[in-house]
Amino acid sequence: MSAPNITETFLENFHHVATIGATDRGGVHRPAATEEDRRTRDWFRAFAAERGWEVSVDGIGNLFARVRLVEGAEEHTPFILTGSHLDSQPRGGRFDGAYGVIASLHAAAEVEQRIAAGELVAEYDLVVVDWFDEEGGRFAPSIMGSSVYAGLMDREEMLDVADLDGVTVREALESIGYLGSDPAPSLDALAGYAEIHIEQGRILEREGLPLGAVDSSWYTQKLDIEVLGEQSHTGATAMADRRDALVGASHVVLMFQEICREFPEETLVSSVGQVTVEPNSPIVVNSRVHLVADLRADDPQIVKDARERLLERFAELGERLGLEIVSRDFDVRPNLYFPVEGVELVEKTAADLGMGIRRIRTMAGHDSIPLNTVAPTVMMFIPSVDGVSHCEREFTTDEDMVSGLTALVAVLGRMLGGELSGVGFPGSASD
Amino acid sequence: MSAPNITETFLENFHHVATIGATDRGGVHRPAATEEDRRTRDWFRAFAAERGWEVSVDGIGNLFARVRLVEGAEEHTPFILTGSHLDSQPRGGRFDGAYGVIASLHAAAEVEQRIAAGELVAEYDLVVVDWFDEEGGRFAPSIMGSSVYAGLMDREEMLDVADLDGVTVREALESIGYLGSDPAPSLDALAGYAEIHIEQGRILEREGLPLGAVDSSWYTQKLDIEVLGEQSHTGATAMADRRDALVGASHVVLMFQEICREFPEETLVSSVGQVTVEPNSPIVVNSRVHLVADLRADDPQIVKDARERLLERFAELGERLGLEIVSRDFDVRPNLYFPVEGVELVEKTAADLGMGIRRIRTMAGHDSIPLNTVAPTVMMFIPSVDGVSHCEREFTTDEDMVSGLTALVAVLGRMLGGELSGVGFPGSASD
Numbered sequence: 001m002s003a004p005n006i007t008e009t010f011l012e013n014f015h016h017v018a019t020i021g022a023t024d025r026g027g028v029h030r031p032a033a034t035e036e037d038r039r040t041r042d043w044f045r046a047f048a049a050e051r052g053w054e055v056s057v058d059g060i061g062n063l064f065a066r067v068r069l070v071e072g073a074e075e076h077t078p079f080i081l082t083g084s085h086l087d088s089q090p091r092g093g094r095f096d097g098a099y100g101v102i103a104s105l106h107a108a109a110e111v112e113q114r115i116a117a118g119e120l121v122a123e124y125d126l127v128v129v130d131w132f133d134e135e136g137g138r139f140a141p142s143i144m145g146s147s148v149y150a151g152l153m154d155r156e157e158m159l160d161v162a163d164l165d166g167v168t169v170r171e172a173l174e175s176i177g178y179l180g181s182d183p184a185p186s187l188d189a190l191a192g193y194a195e196i197h198i199e200q201g202r203i204l205e206r207e208g209l210p211l212g213a214v215d216s217s218w219y220t221q222k223l224d225i226e227v228l229g230e231q232s233h234t235g236a237t238a239m240a241d242r243r244d245a246l247v248g249a250s251h252v253v254l255m256f257q258e259i260c261r262e263f264p265e266e267t268l269v270s271s272v273g274q275v276t277v278e279p280n281s282p283i284v285v286n287s288r289v290h291l292v293a294d295l296r297a298d299d300p301q302i303v304k305d306a307r308e309r310l311l312e313r314f315a316e317l318g319e320r321l322g323l324e325i326v327s328r329d330f331d332v333r334p335n336l337y338f339p340v341e342g343v344e345l346v347e348k349t350a351a352d353l354g355m356g357i358r359r360i361r362t363m364a365g366h367d368s369i370p371l372n373t374v375a376p377t378v379m380m381f382i383p384s385v386d387g388v389s390h391c392e393r394e395f396t397t398d399e400d401m402v403s404g405l406t407a408l409v410a411v412l413g414r415m416l417g418g419e420l421s422g423v424g425f426p427g428s429a430s431d
Numbered sequence: 432m433s434a435p436n437i438t439e440t441f442l443e444n445f446h447h448v449a450t451i452g453a454t455d456r457g458g459v460h461r462p463a464a465t466e467e468d469r470r471t472r473d474w475f476r477a478f479a480a481e482r483g484w485e486v487s488v489d490g491i492g493n494l495f496a497r498v499r500l501v502e503g504a505e506e507h508t509p510f511i512l513t514g515s516h517l518d519s520q521p522r523g524g525r526f527d528g529a530y531g532v533i534a535s536l537h538a539a540a541e542v543e544q545r546i547a548a549g550e551l552v553a554e555y556d557l558v559v560v561d562w563f564d565e566e567g568g569r570f571a572p573s574i575m576g577s578s579v580y581a582g583l584m585d586r587e588e589m590l591d592v593a594d595l596d597g598v599t600v601r602e603a604l605e606s607i608g609y610l611g612s613d614p615a616p617s618l619d620a621l622a623g624y625a626e627i628h629i630e631q632g633r634i635l636e637r638e639g640l641p642l643g644a645v646d647s648s649w650y651t652q653k654l655d656i657e658v659l660g661e662q663s664h665t666g667a668t669a670m671a672d673r674r675d676a677l678v679g680a681s682h683v684v685l686m687f688q689e690i691c692r693e694f695p696e697e698t699l700v701s702s703v704g705q706v707t708v709e710p711n712s713p714i715v716v717n718s719r720v721h722l723v724a725d726l727r728a729d730d731p732q733i734v735k736d737a738r739e740r741l742l743e744r745f746a747e748l749g750e751r752l753g754l755e756i757v758s759r760d761f762d763v764r765p766n767l768y769f770p771v772e773g774v775e776l777v778e779k780t781a782a783d784l785g786m787g788i789r790r791i792r793t794m795a796g797h798d799s800i801p802l803n804t805v806a807p808t809v810m811m812f813i814p815s816v817d818g819v820s821h822c823e824r825e826f827t828t829d830e831d832m833v834s835g836l837t838a839l840v841a842v843l844g845r846m847l848g849g850e851l852s853g854v855g856f857p858g859s860a861s862d
């Protein structure tokens with residue numbers, strides 16, 4: 001491995017991409033299908049084009065680059081897929097997603113070189129992907145592009161999703177030139193998926209380990225809540241006559257926070273992320289508030305119990321304040337286990353490289369979660385300083401990024417060599 | 432008075448204007464400088480043009496129609512001003528403001544006719560006005576056009592005020608063709624102002640009275656509050672590590688509601704009307720919430736005490752939750768007393784007409800409040816069913832609207848005859 005070379009190029013490119021949509025406090029602002037998202041995609045495209053890789057864009061804006069590794073390759077050549085997402089949260093961090101895509105591109109280049117040098121033999125092609133709208137900050141639900149690819153969300157329905165300004169996914173993708181018409185690489189030929197990502201928690205940092213092999217994901221669900229009251233005058237209406245939807249919504253926000261204290265420490269996490277207030281005028285008591293809340297736990301029963309207690313409390317609250325409170329479940333994601341063979345493959349790789357490693361669970365959603373329902377999937381984490389993410393001070397050291405890249409190169413080499421072939425996964429017949 | 436005639440025309444016109452921006456639940460949606468606001472203004476213009484009145488639009492979008500009543504009138508002819516506002520809250524009621532403008536136009540037509548018939552002698556011209564942006568729902572502060580006219584707000588500064596989409600007053604007025612360049616009728620020549628409005632409270636309805644003579648306004652102030660936390664991941668961040676600005680803001684909203692219970696019943700009213708949340712993404716703990724809150728009481732000390740207690744609580748809350756909470760006072764409006772001579776004039780008028788009347792205070796702000804600082808001002812209320820306003824079910828009967836119109840005609844007749852000349856007002860030298 002020409003280590004210094006790939007390291008330098010990777011770091012140079014990573015820090016270059018971090019300038020696209022850079023914020024004044026070290027983060028990036030690149031929500032899905034914005035001008036900034038387009039610029040990172042153009043960069044991806046140019047990287048692939050320079051190396052003669054074939055680029056395609058599917059009908060939900062997923063961007064693929066195929067590295068031909070198998071002689072006489074045809075359209076239906078089996079392939080290993082690797083990548084993550086280049087979009088960010090509004091004023092988010094520069095590592096979340098982008099690290100995985102940029103590492104995958106450089107790993108692919110390294111693997112291609114090793115094969116050309118006769119150091120490695122591949123049974124499959126390698127495809128690098130930038131998934132559309134993983135963050136869900138502009139267009140909900142999150143993990144959209146990879147879920148459509150895996151057949152878990154409907155493409156047409158997702159194209160009609162609108163942001164808070166009424167712009168649809170279809171319009172936004174068209175406006176940046178990334179509503180593709182290419183067929184996505186066939187699911188039938190997908191032999192495995194590998195993703196590397198920052199942890200977004202403190203475990204690896206606390207234990208001083210450079211790598212995590214993700215073995216499962218938390219049970220998660222969202223709630224879409226509508227609080228309905230009546231519009232009135234903030235000055236002229238008697239307090240007793242107000243049916244203030246914002247007062248109701250404020251109680252709901254606090255209930256989501258307080259319920260976490262009713263379960264063992266840090267076994268349940270929850271916040272309200274999105275709030276829409278109507279009519280939202282300084283002199284009007286609000287008539288409608290729409291909230292999107294998030295409940296996550298490793299133990300599904302905790303989420304289910306919390307949800308049930310919350311629904312009871314919403315009913316009491318509505319009764320007490322004369323408000324209508326309607327709650328709808330969505331985006332319910334059961335615990336998902338990554339194949340143990342993949343976890344062991346990462347562990348063996350780390351051992352060979354002399355890297356410390358541990359198994360780890362993910363509380364956050366990732367593109368690897370839908371992918372794991374259609375192919376054997378390997379998910380790796382590298383440390384996050386202070387465990388913070390979705391914010392401008394998200395940070396991972398160059399050293400940890402490079403270690404992760406080294407691991408990814410080795411893992412992809414093993415996967416291309418057929419080490420995960422025939423492995424079952426949640427969506428497979430053996431499940 | 433040709434009563435049946437003016438009544439029919441007035442009601443027909445009132446109900447016609449209520450179709451402009453009509454909502455499905457009986458309200459209207461006509462925020463300032465929207466297309467719907469433009470259409471009501473065009474209607475006002477056409478009404479004036481038909482009668483040969485001279486229309487002008489000043490540099491903050493106030494729309495005036497001058498009825499020449501004095502022989503050999505010049506630009507500096509003294510005049511009586513009457514009107515209100517045609518803009519509404521988002522999905523607001525069809526009576527608030529519009530009633531006063533439409534009543535003023537019809538009263539002016541009636542007065543003009545009586546003078547032509549020799550039944551009345553005028554010492555002044557009569558000018559009817561539609562004030563720009565009384566509601567403040569789109570562009571804060573409210574009562575903007577009349578405050579600029581009275582010299583209490585700076586025109587250039589107000590033209591730069593932006594709505595939540597970043598559109599400025601200047602751009603919005605230009606886009607509907609109502610950023611005028613006419614000089615406003617000279618303040619030096621303003622001899623008095625009269626406004627009629629719905630009560631937006633329950634007092635007249637409860638007492639079965641058709642008319643209120645407003646003698647004073649409540650002490651009011653707004654607070655502009657910023658809650659600053661830190662962005663993080665709603666799923667991956669430990670609860671103990673979250674510094675959730677929305678949780679802080681929810682406590683603040685409830686504090687504004689709870690503080691009202693610490694004072695004698697209904698002596699203090701308060702609500703948070705406007706909320707802006709950042710980054711407002713379903714999977715992100717919010718970093719910033721901006722709130723606009725309203726505090727009102729008849730007794731200024733109550734508002735001052737409440738504000739002081741709230742500021743202490745914000746400091747404790749910020750400390751406890753690791754948030755920064757910054758509060759800024761704005762739009763502080765002291766109690767304002769309307770000249771007793773004007774109140775008595777309304778009472779005499781009601782007695783002559785055989786109408787029940789009482790003195791009343793206003794909790795809501797009105798264009799008459801800034802006008803009262805530059806000229807003797809008369810403010811009248813008619814009943815509001817259930818006391819509700821700023822909502823679609825705001826309602827006043829045709830009968831009460833017609834009674835109010837009759838009173839306005841008589842009051843304007845007296846004012847044009849000079850009955851308020853020489854009366855002191857808060858902004859006058861005798862204050």
